[in-house]
Amino acid sequence: MARKTLASQALKKKNTLLNTANQSEKFQKEITDETNVAELPEDVKEKILYLDDDMLEDDPFNQEIYGGELEVNLLAESMKTYGFLGIIIAYPHGSKYRIESGHRRRNAARIAEISKYPVLITEPPKTEWERKMRLFLGNLHGRKEKPMILARTAQGLYETHKMEIKHKRENNLLEEGEITALNELVAIDMEIDIKSVEKYKMLLKLIPELQEMADSGDYSWSALTTAATLDEQQQKKLEAMIREKTEAEGAANVTRTWIVDISNRLKLEQSLEDVKKAQDDASKKQNTRIRRKNGTKVIMNCAKNLHEVLDKDSLIKEEEITAVIETLEGLKSSIEMKINALREHE
Structure with a gap:
């Protein structure tokens, strides 16, 4: 059988979500926490309970993903005028009901x-992965999230699909x-391309200060992933260079291209420091026994690539020459030291 298309898998996953939200019965429309009771079909209204606040509990995993990013003041003001808006979706958990969609509405x-x-x-x-999947998919759409929330969502979905x-x-x-490529499944859930999934996940490898910059909206979050x-x-x-340029010229002049260029220069600087460290380590070990483990194989493999770069007209950007x-x-x-050391053992 031919491999199912991304579109067919996306449709299947969406239908599965709708069925789960409706206790496995098929809806003609998607149910979210923004749906008002009056909009629900009669058979669904029968599943609505009006519960006091103390009968509900937040899902701890929601706090882990969304943290304190629940901006609800505008929604709260609306509720003061029009009453509770939307619905909360929850399931029995012990003596209470655990929220799977609607944490913001409850706070508002x-x-x-x-x-x-x-x-x-x-x-x-029925399973831990189903619990997390339902929480993710119940909160994915309907509002614009900051890059770091989407980054935690992408990583969380990745781990959940893995389970x-x-x-x-x-x-x-x-x-x-059935699709089993994890990034592809996450892309279907988030309705973005696989490359964007990978970029969001890279944000999690940044220091907190750069993550804050990604969320600020003043700088290109995708450029920061470099x-x-x-x-x-x-x-x-x-981070220091971005702040310095911002203070001198304004955030608007800290362009995507500038951030990428600076990141690439720092990568070269880091590579140079790694080479120097390796050279220093080699110097300290000059008088010790030569390690031969895979040495010949590594040298031969590297020699081929180096010859291609050194003997041909390879591209080296002007700013990278130094x-x-x-x-x-x-x-x-390092090569000269290795040659001299090897000759001593010929």
């Missing part, structure tokens, strides 16, 4: 001094042709 209602809410009761999740696929494999539940492979020291340099020269000088010194 508390500010508006409303203490009783319409709650759509769903079936409890899901493992569960399906162990229980022989995988369908023929610093994800830098170590902490180099990331702090980038760093490349320093790197080659370091390699030259």
Whole structure:
């Protein structure tokens, strides 16, 4: 059977979500926490309970993903005028009901001094991955989230799908042709491309100061992801340079291109420091026994690539020339030391 298309898988996942939210019964429309009771079909209204605030509990995983990013003041003001807006979706959990969608609305209602809410009761999740998946998908759409929330969402969905696929494999539940590539599944859930999924996840590798810049809206968050492979020291340099340029010229002049260029220069600087460190370590070990483990294989493999770069007209950007020269000088010194050491053992 041919591999199912991304579009067909997306449709299947959406239908699965709707079925889960409706206790496995098919809806003609999607149910979210923004849906008002009056908009629901009659058979769904029968599943609505009006519960006091103390009968509900937040899902701890919601706090882990969304943290304190619940901006609800405008929604609270609306509720003060029009009453509770939307519904809360929750399932029985012990003696209470655990919210899977509607944490923001509950917080807004508390500010508006409303203490009783319409709650759509769903079936409890059967597995941990199903619980997390339902929470993610129930909160994904309907409002614009900051980059770091989307980054935590992308990573969380990735880990959740990993649990899901493992569960399906162990229980022989995988369908023929079913997508198992994790980033692809996350892309379907978030309705973005795979490259964007990977970029969001890279934000999690940034130091907190750069993450704050990504969320600020003043700088290109996607450009900041180019610093994800830098170590902490180099990331702090980038942050300091961004702040310095912002103070001198304004945030509007800290362009995407500028951030990418600075990140690339810092990567070259970091590579140079790594080479120097390796050279220093080699110097300290000069008088010790030569390590031969895979040495010949590594040298032969590297020689081919180096010859292609050094013997042909390879492209080296003007701003990178100084760093490349320093790197080659370091390699030259290390090569000479290795040759001399090997000759002593011929």
